Structure formats: structure tokens, C-alpha cells
Amino acid sequence: AQSVTQLDSQVPVFEEAPVELRCxxxxxxxxxxxxxxxxxxxxxxxxxxxxxxxxxxxxxxGFEAEFNKSQTSFHLRKPSVHIxxxxxxxxxxxxxxxxxxxxxxxxxxxx
Amino acid sequence: SAVISQKPSRDICQRGTSxxxxxxxxxxxxxxxxxxQQPGQSLTxxxxxxxxxxxxxxxxxxxxxxxxxxxxxxxxxxxxxxMSPEDSSIYLxxxxxxSGRGNEQYFGPxxxxxxx
Numbered sequence: 001a002q003s004v005t006q007l008d009s010q011v012p013v014f015e016e017a018p019v020e021l022r023c024x025x026x027x028x029x030x031x032x033x034x035x036x037x038x039x040x041x042x043x044x045x046x047x048x049x050x051x052x053x054x055x056x057x058x059x060x061x062g063f064e065a066e067f068n069k070s071q072t073s074f075h076l077r078k079p080s081v082h083i084x085x086x087x088x089x090x091x092x093x094x095x096x097x098x099x100x101x102x103x104x105x106x107x108x109x110x111x
Numbered sequence: 112s113a114v115i116s117q118k119p120s121r122d123i124c125q126r127g128t129s130x131x132x133x134x135x136x137x138x139x140x141x142x143x144x145x146x147x148q149q150p151g152q153s154l155t156x157x158x159x160x161x162x163x164x165x166x167x168x169x170x171x172x173x174x175x176x177x178x179x180x181x182x183x184x185x186x187x188x189x190x191x192x193x194m195s196p197e198d199s200s201i202y203l204x205x206x207x208x209x210s211g212r213g214n215e216q217y218f219g220p221x222x223x224x225x226x227x
Contacts, residue, residue, distance in 0.1 A: 034215060043115075043203055043218040044154075090153060099216060101154040 002027040002093050006102035013081055014110050021076040021105045023065075023091035033074040034092040034099070035065055044090065050074065061085070081109045113138050113206050115219035123225045124194055131190045132222045134204035139184035141207065144216065145177070148201040157202075160187050194226045 007022040025031060032051050036044040048059025055067040065076045074091060086109045091102040114137040124130050134143065142161055146154040157177055158166040166179040180188045191198050201223050205216040 036218075041223075043220040044205075045218075046215045049215055094216075098156065098159075103153045 002029075002031070002100045004091050004093050004100050004102035006091055006105050008105050009103065010106045010108065012108045012110055015083055016080045018079050019077065019081050019085075019107065021089050021091075021107065023074045023076065023102060025072055025074060025091070025093045027072075027093060032094045033065075033067060034094060035059065035063070035074075035076050036090045036092060036101075037061075038088040038090065038104075040087070047076070047089075081107070083109050083111060085109050113140065113217045115204060115206065115217060117202075117204060117219040117222050119222060120220065121223040121225075123227060126195050126226055128194055129190055129192045130194065130224060131188050132202055132204075132224075134187045134189070134219055136185045136206055141184070143181065143187045144205045144207075145179065145187075145189045146203045146205065148203060148221070150199070154203065157189070191224065194224075196226045198224065199226045200224060 003026045005024045013019045034049045035047040037047050038044050047063050048057045048065055050057045050067045058064045063076055063078050065074055067074050085107060088104045088106050090104050092099045116135045118133045122130055142159060144159055145157040147157055148154050156169050157172045158168045158179055160166045160179050160181040162181045162184050176192055178190045201221040203218050203221045205218045207216055
């Protein structure tokens with residue numbers, strides 16, 4: 001069975017500071033990993049995905065994530081956040097069309 | 112990518128009634144998915160809908176409560192039947208990016224349902 005754990009329910013950070021949102025997964029098979037962002041009153045938008053190959057994945061809006069197989073992690077990072085990055089972020093593990101989502105991390109960027 | 116629209120965007124319904132949510136995609140897709148996002152929680156898959164076959168429901172979800180239609184490759188509906196306040200959630204439809212494994216899903220904007 002697959003599962004996803006997002007360790008932080010909320011992360012406050014000041015504008016222009018770096019941020020890391022943590023995600024750990026468990027799976028007995030090869031995984032595909034995703035980060036989605038949900039802005040208030042909107043649907044989910046894909047930030048980035050890891051399917052195979054390079055473990056460092058770059059996404060939209062300056063975000064990147066690193067797949068670490070030994071630590072079963074896929075943490076999301078951004079070197080300098082902006083007010084507009086305030087949103088809910090979901091980590092997901094997928095395979096064979098079925099996706100399991102984490103409980104989400106609310107990123108709040110402070111001025 | 113795919114552009115997905117949902118109707119209605121939000122609704123307030125009385126307990127015991129039913130609501131049908133529509134999902135329209137701008138391209139033909141094989142698989143469509145319906146998720147529920149309860150307040151303050153993550154997304155839970157309700158069912159997978161393929162055109163021309165019965166929907167496949169996840170554990171804890173049944174067809175009598177959440178009947179799904181998939182009449183063609185660009186459209187699907189989800190009905191929330193005999194609603195109770197516990198059904199208050201955001202309901203999202205999504206589609207698979209391509210026919211291959213492991214590709215991202217594209218999500219609609221969601222339908223925010225409040226049951227009183």
C-alpha cells in the first residue's frame with residue numbers, strides 16, 4: 001500500500017526567506033511523486049513531478065524538490081518566497097492512475 | 112494539459128436532497144476521477160469513471176450514495192444523494208494527463224457544497 005505524510009500542517013515564513021515543505025512516502029513499488037498547489041477557492045495545480053531520472057526536479061514558480069529514495073522523502077523547496085506563494089501545498093504519490101494525497105501544508109508568507 | 116470546468120461552483124443544499132455536479136473537459140480523455148476534500152483535509156478519491164463502463168468506487172464510497180455518469184469522453188456527473196451535513200465538502204473532478212502511467216492529473220476548480 002502507498003501512503004504520504006506531510007509533517008507540517010502549517011508553515012509561516014517571511015517574504016524572501018527560503019522555505020522547505022516536507023513530504024515522506026511509503027510504497028512497495030516504484031513511485032511517481034507530485035507536488036500540487038491549491039490557491040484559495042481554486043482547484044489544484046501541478047507544481048512539479050518526479051517520474052524517473054534526475055532526483056532534483058524543478059517546477060513552476062521557482063519551486064524544486066528532491067527525491068531521496070533512502071529516506072523516502074520528496075521535500076519541496078524554494079530559495080525565496082513571495083507573498084503570492086501563500087497557499088495549500090499537497091504532496092501526492094501515484095501509480096497506475098491512482099493517487100494518494102498527503103494532508104497538505106498551509107504555507108503562509110508574511111510581509 | 113486539459114482545461115476542466117465544473118458546475119455549480121458552489122451550492123447550499125438542505126439535508127435529504129440530492130445535487131448533481133457536472134464536469135466538462137476541453138479534450139477527450141479516457142479516465143476521469145472524482146475526489147472529495149472535506150474541510151481542512153486532503154483529497155480522497157471517490158471513484159474512477161471510464162466511458163462506457165460502470166464507475167469503480169473506492170472503499171467507503173458506494174454507488175447508491177454517489178452515482179456517477181460518463182456518457183462520453185469529455186463529460187461526467189457526480190450526484191451526491193440524500194445529503195447530510197457530513198457531505199459538506201469540496202468535490203473535484205480530475206483527468207489523467209495522458210494514457211501513460213504516472214502522469215499528472217489535471218483538476219477542475221471544484222464544487223463547494225454546504226449541506227444544512
